[in-house]
Amino acid sequence: MSHPSALRIFLKTIVARGYPRFVSTHRNRAWVFTETLLPLIGTIAMIYVYRALHAPARYLGFVVLGGVLLAFWQNVVYSMATQFFWDRGAGNLELFAMAPTSLAAILLGMAIGGAWVSLTRAITILLVASVLFGVGYSAAGLLPALGVFVLTISALYCLGMLLASLFLFFQREAWNLADAMQEPIYFVSGFYFPVRSLGAVVAGLGSLVPLTLGLDAIRQLVLPGTPQFIPIGWEILAIVVQIVLYAVLSQLSLRYMERQARQDARLILRST
């Protein structure tokens, strides 16, 4: 009997793990509602803050674009970083570990499926918020912004894979830590204001999250007049470096954490 090649198994695993995420785009209506409404409500609240301050119109655009990428961040935190925690609770993690495939392929499938789900939510947020509040964008910058967006999301999900391996060690605190990663990241990444306002040190630290640089670059491209943190070329280069760095780190970390988790019998530990 011939065995499928390792590459075929790897690719089939990606498809198999990504499939539930693709299907959940429309099948789980409760999640469609929460994943779209939660970032949208936050976005609308911040738009009204700027309106109350009589801010120039482009600031509303800052907030809308922040809300769009916020949907991706929430997906990375709740559906990537904490996913192995949930899988362990549901008894799936031990099945993953026994299956003749790698956890890296499972994570990659999860990332691709998750990015698709977030994209559908993000488009809704972009359209609803832009139409409701009359936000306009520079047409000339849309195509390059799309390119930066793809790079940013790639780097973000590589970071998500790294976080997923780290969260493998958490118990009940996983959910609380994921919660605690919300507002502080919105702050240091400049989701609702130009990140330059934070100064070089804080914004520099915030740049460890790929969204910070990606969001700044996209704003510079589609919202002329955005205060520049660093030139776009440097931001794109840094995001490409982050893709490679986080991808490599996530694989190293995953291997180490998986070995440790086997030794400590944490793969089958029920924590809920």
Place this chain on the structure above:
Amino acid sequence: MSAALLQWRGFKAATGLGWQISSNWTSPLIFLLYSVLRPLSAAFILVVMYRVISGGAPGTGAYLAFLVSGVAFWSFVQYGFAGLANGMAEDRGEYRMLKYVYTSPAHFYSYLLGRGLAQLASALASATIVLVVATIALRLPIDPIRVNYPLLLAGSFLALLAVIGMAMAYGMLLLQARDSHGYGDIGAGVLYVISGAIFPISVLPGVLAAIGSLLPLVYWMEIIRRSLLGSNAIRMFPTLSDGDVLLRLVVTTAATLIVAHLVFSWADRSARRRGLIDMESNW
């Protein structure tokens, strides 16, 4: 054992249980950090947004105080409303113990009140630290000696009653769904927008502003700012006296509690009829 003592014991046990569920996943220090990290970051987001627009012009303390006080006290709504509503779904789906609570001698209201009180205890630490840190760091015009404590305490007591009442009714409604995870936060998010927590409700479209003015939370926010800031407070209702605002808070709280009780009773009957109290929700 007297009926009152029975309810008290149920309430006390629920408060202890709620506190343990909220906090015993980590050490007290980490829990404290966790409790203040989110509201503190939320406050600083608003501060930076304001500074970006105002350019750090002098005399900005009053508006910053408006923003910070709203965010700090919003912890009570976030924990009390979203925390309790989510907690009811967790008790059923994750811990699978809602049916045991429901069939115990203590009234279900006593249990939920206790569960809600535990959430508010977390919020108290969070709100206090955010206010203290922001007042010092941003030099806000809040003087602890001049704070109108009776007004603040009376307003907060009424508003928190309303918050717990709304959360009970909303949480019971959420039990009608198989998967309601995150809906507690959506409810709190909607209230955040229409309650004048971070901007005056006059900025909202007419319908939303009208809905907001029917809620006790908007008058609570006004009372918080007036009691903390005195004459420095930016007022959402400049034509109303402190007494008028408090009266409106009393009326809207009473109305909210009546509506919440009706909704809760209906949702409770429906949940019993449809066998939802012990439903397996595949958490």
